[in-house]
Amino acid sequence: MSKRRIAGLFKCLLHPSECRRTKKLLYEYVEGELNEDTERKLEGHLGDCPACLQYVKSYRQIIELTHKHCLPEIPIPPALKQKLREFIEQNPDLK
Numbered sequence: 001m002s003k004r005r006i007a008g009l010f011k012c013l014l015h016p017s018e019c020r021r022t023k024k025l026l027y028e029y030v031e032g033e034l035n036e037d038t039e040r041k042l043e044g045h046l047g048d049c050p051a052c053l054q055y056v057k058s059y060r061q062i063i064e065l066t067h068k069h070c071l072p073e074i075p076i077p078p079a080l081k082q083k084l085r086e087f088i089e090q091n092p093d094l095k
Contacts, residue, residue, distance in 0.1 A: 018045050022052045026059055 022045055028034045029042055046053045067073065076084075088094060 019049065019052050022046070022049070023055065026056065029056070030060060030063065
């Protein structure tokens, strides 16, 4: 294991809040919905944290496999999408 990878593992152990934040931002990150500053910070963390990088890769793999083997994607009506976002914003403990 490289020194960089070991340092990344220790960083994740010492700063678990960064890893929790990564998981909260995962959907927006994968969908390309983060602002540039947040995306840059998240990518910086992913560069130092092998565990979070693997988590993101697994998440993307699941999406890819779901698209490949499930029914065609049906767009969410804009009104429903807005209601879901409002619900999530009103219930931050669910993020």
